[in-house]
Amino acid sequence: xxxxxxxxxxxxxxxxxxxxxxxxxxxxxxxxxxxxxxxxxxxxxxxxxxxxxxxxxxxxxxxxxxxxxxxxxxxxxxxxxxxxxxxxxxxxxxxxxxxxxxxxxxxxxxxxxxxxxxxxxxxxxxxxxxxxxxxxxxxxxxxxxxxxxxxxxxxxxxxxxxxxxxxxxxxxxxxxxxxxxxx
Numbered sequence: 456x457x458x459x460x461x462x463x464x465x466x467x468x469x470x471x472x473x474x475x476x477x478x479x480x481x482x483x484x485x486x487x488x489x490x491x492x493x494x495x496x497x498x499x500x501x502x503x504x505x506x507x508x509x510x511x512x513x514x515x516x517x518x519x520x521x522x523x524x525x526x527x528x529x530x531x532x533x534x535x536x537x538x539x540x541x542x543x544x545x546x547x548x549x550x551x552x553x554x555x556x557x558x559x560x561x562x563x564x565x566x567x568x569x570x571x572x573x574x575x576x577x578x579x580x581x582x583x584x585x586x587x588x589x590x591x592x593x594x595x596x597x598x599x600x601x602x603x604x605x606x607x608x609x610x611x612x613x614x615x616x617x618x619x620x621x622x623x624x625x626x627x628x629x630x631x632x633x634x635x636x637x638x
Contacts, residue, residue: 460632461550467542468633474535479608481529489525494518530585537578543571563617570610577603 460468487493495514498521502509509517552564580600583589589596621629 458632460636461546462636464546464550465633465636467539467546471536471539471543474532474539475607475611477532478529478536478604479611481525481532482604482608484525485522485529489522491515491518491522494521530581533578533581533585536574537582540571540574540578570607573603573607573610577607 492515495511495516495518498517499509499511499514552567577600580596580603583596584593584600618629621627
């Protein structure tokens with residue numbers, strides 16, 4: 456029997472996918488072309504060409520200011536992930552996890568439990584950073600948040616590969632069922 460996905464689960468899934476993709480994009484941008492040093496260096500060079508000299512520290516401050524609106528989106532999307540996680544937990548409490556009798560699916564669901572724990576830890580660590588309550592443990596919380604985030608991004612890649620493989624196996628129509636509820 457092929458698993459059918461409720462409309463509430465499908466909406467949750469795609470909102471979660473959009474939020475996680477947005478988080479991934481903001482992290483990649485922050486660590487590459489929108490890095491504070493990168494932006495600061497460009498600003499410092501251009502200002503020097505116009506006859507204005509600034510320090511490296513001033514350039515980094517300008518770099519932070521330039522990327523601040525983009526980083527605000529990271530915060531909004533992170534809060535959305537936390538809210539969506541609460542929604543998913545409510546769906547699980549109401550409808551169960553959706554276990555199949557298939558032993559392979561039992562293993563898959565165990566992996567999803569780990570993912571929900573990681574989402575919980577990432578949400579909590581993100582909220583701790585947002586509310587600035589980490590105190591002297593800020594660097595540790597940031598590191599935990601970052602490593603969990605990258606782990607979740609790795610899971611997303613594995614998830615997409617798994618969906619492609621499932622589509623080519625006895626689970627064909629999986630994507631159609633996740634989009635519109637039917638094949």
